[in-house]
Amino acid sequence: MHDAPALDVQALLDAVENASPAAAVTTAARHLADAVGAQEVAFWIADAAGQALLRIHDGERLDVEGTPAGAAWREQRVERDGSWWVPVTVRGDAQGVLEVCFQGDAATDGITDGITGGGTDGGTDGVLAHVRTVAHLLGYVMVANQRHTDEYETGRRSESFELAMEIQRRLLPQAYVCEGGSFTLAGWLEPSSSAGGDTFDYIASPDRLTVSLIDAVGHNVNAALLATLTVNAMRKARRDGGDLGAQAHAADVALTQHAQEEEYATGVILELPLGDGPGPLPVRVLNAGHPPMRLVRGGAVTVVDVAPDPPFGLDYGRDRKAFGSHTLELNAGDRLVLLTDGMYEQSAATFELDDHIARTSGLHPRNAAQDIARAFRDHVHGQPEDDATFVILDWHGGTTSRETDGGSDLT
Structure with a gap:
């Protein structure tokens, strides 16, 4: 020795x-x-x-x-x-x-x-x-x-980004993965050649985890700018202490005031309380015209059909709308997958999304995200016609304390 x-x-x-x-x-x-x-x-x-x-x-x-x-x-x-x-x-x-x-x-x-x-x-x-x-x-x-x-x-770059993607990338969290003891989260953005306004965000506060997924209408720089306006309006409201409704309202007002007619964004926002209990966990969900999430429980994938409010920025000629939230219960071991419509529209219409979610359900969200993204790229031959974005969120239950080795959760 x-x-x-x-x-x-x-x-x-x-x-x-x-x-x-x-x-x-x-x-x-x-x-x-x-x-x-x-x-x-x-x-x-x-x-x-x-x-x-x-x-x-x-x-x-x-x-x-x-x-x-x-x-x-x-x-x-x-x-x-x-x-x-x-x-x-x-x-x-x-x-x-x-x-x-x-x-x-x-x-x-x-x-x-x-x-x-x-x-x-x-x-x-x-x-x-x-x-x-x-x-x-x-x-x-x-x-x-x-x-x-x-x-x-x-x-990190094997090739140069277009301007629209450069703008969208600045909206993303600095880390795509977060292990938080009671939860593990991983997000992914697979950009199209003409960036489609997709982005995701999360923040772990002392008492809650907030996760959002946004899809701004259109392509290229204008879509990236709409996404920038939407995300930063929501971040400001959140940092001012606003709940899900206040964040959604802020995004809606920002787009209504600053975007052009018929420019809007869809989105979904989750809020999970971070406490000491193992579950079931009441998760608040707000859906602004966004595609349904997937719930993975015991390896089975089901569609979570939350009644949607209108998208952010669409004024139907009535008083400013109030966004409502819904409650979803998670059990320890459950997985939620948030996604944008680029995962199954146009060139990805025949992509077996739910099958891939099921096949990767036993993997760490980081590895599941990599595998789903790789399968998606292969399916569209590396040329998606729209941005495809998803967030995988595992709820483990318990506290936010972790048992780690070298920065990775041993459990």
Whole structure:
């Protein structure tokens, strides 16, 4: 057994803070290499489509499917194939993997416990623990520093976005995945070539989780601007303490006042109380002309048909409408899937959506979202005629406390 290497976390954080925001991740990687005697340490970031891992700074590509790096990222475990591949994750949001290479195998003899593909059952001398710690820290380093640089956002892109998609992307939450103890959530936006005004949002407050899905009418920049107006009106109302009705009213007024005639948006908003009880959970739902959700219970998929109010921004010549909410009960283990009509209209009309939801019902929402998105892309040959967006929400019951390892919920 080797002596445990010295990893000074304070020195690592100081080094990151002293580096430029664009160099923060590579600085942390170099610090780890020095601490554990690695020949090379590199960070691979997950691309925006969830199909590949891109080596930060030089853009070298590894497919997720069929690679140890992809397995580490997808399954949230350490893989080894000569290099160590360690997931970089914050609150369930899998940002990429850390690759750690040693000179030969001598440096890692007897420390492969817990690493798939290692081939031995030896103990650990501290190297693996340090690598996992730095990988977890690396996730927070990237979250903090991407506020100040485009380095990590551009690093995710295999190709350039059109202007409308650039606008829509800025509306999305910074993390598509959130593990919250009593819930796990994952969202996905599959854009069409002419962006169709889709977006989703969520926020975990101290006592509630609010989730929304919006589809603004039209395509291209105008649809993206309508979505921007809708989402930000709802965010303002929410931050001012408004309930679902107030958020819907704010979106409706904003579109009525600022959009052109016949420009509108459909939407669905959920509000889940976050308490100590295991369920059943009363979920408030507001539907503004939006397609029905799906409920997955015991592996069976059913349509949740909530009576809709009119879409946001459609004035039928009467007094400003009041939006009503409905109550849906969730049991621990239930899954809700919110979606836009792009999942089954036009080029996707024959996509077996409910079958894919059922087939992925046992997967983590993050992996279920990736699998459904991949199947959808294959079905439309990579050319959807409308944006296709969905949010997968699992309700686990209980409290918001978590049992985690390296930023991922063990349960």
